[in-house]
Amino acid sequence: MILSNPPFSSGIPFRQKNIILIGFMGAGKTTIGQLLAQKLGREFLDADHEIEALHGMPVTEIFRTMGEPAFRQMEKEYLTTLCRSEREKVVSLGGGSFMQEEIRESCLSSGIVYHLDLSWEAWLGRFEALIDTRPILQSKSLAEVEEMFASRKLVYADNHHTIDVDARTPEQIAEEMAQQIQAGWTVER
Template sequence: MIAMNTEIPLSEKNIILIGFMGAGKTTIGQLLANKLDRPFLDADQEIEQKYGMPVTEIFKCMGEPAFRQIEKDYLTKLCHNSRSKVVSLGGGSFMQDEIRQACLSSGIVYHLDLQWEEWLKRFEALIGTRPLLQSKSLEEIEELFNSRKIVYADNHYTIAVDAQNPEQIAEAMAQQIRVSWQQE
């Protein structure tokens, strides 16, 4: 278990969802936010709104390093200045040490864990909207998947998302979170 900032009451911490692209962070995050009566933020969607273009266009126009800086600025500020939200991170966000440390210290980080074979079933639906998939071979994507999974292991809770539907996953998470709030 990762140490958390104890100055923020557990019931006020942001709940942060991490995992590989296509793991269901946005879908499950929206369901979880509704169940907990909290606002939901999708980090990529928030950045898209601010810049008036999709992440794929930000990557093309500004480059990945610029996007990663935008992402870091947004998420570290959110972690330090915002409470009681459910936040879905982009698949690569957690790779940045500063973002990872801010999330782990000020929030409750859930890794939505998906096996490679299950992820492959989602590949066709993802390729058009995920900039990192558009220029990589399947072997390179699998390497990225495995390297990110190592970093995602630095979390408070891991939830296997292969065998359940998003509603079941969100409900199980909400029950677990409510119990932890009652034990405060």
């Protein structure tokens, strides 16, 4: 199901807007984003990977050596700059990025924000595969992660489109998104 939420703003033509994917860690943002970028003929950017390249170390190392606040500052600088200066990209945000108001406002005003909505039950099925690569999971109990999941979901509700990803393949989701976006391009002409 797709729900339209905030109106699009800014003077950026719809066709040039970045497509921004948000959602909890493990929702499939990177996999779906790569497929969507191929379908739309756009460059794909994974925000975490871009930050790693800029700072010469993995996110897990940034968290370990500099702490989460330093990482969140790097994330804010990278994403707000990207929203101001880049166009026609597909961008996957880290699960916590959208919690920062400045990032959220930049994304909503200059891009088309899709929330990849995953249920808690479906996420639990992915937990074991995620724990080693997600530093935030390594210091929290499952109850704390569930609380974080619920609080983030409230913030993720501030988007342009929500897509349920529980029972569908990344290919199906990317195809639906591509058709929807391309339909918007046609209407814009």
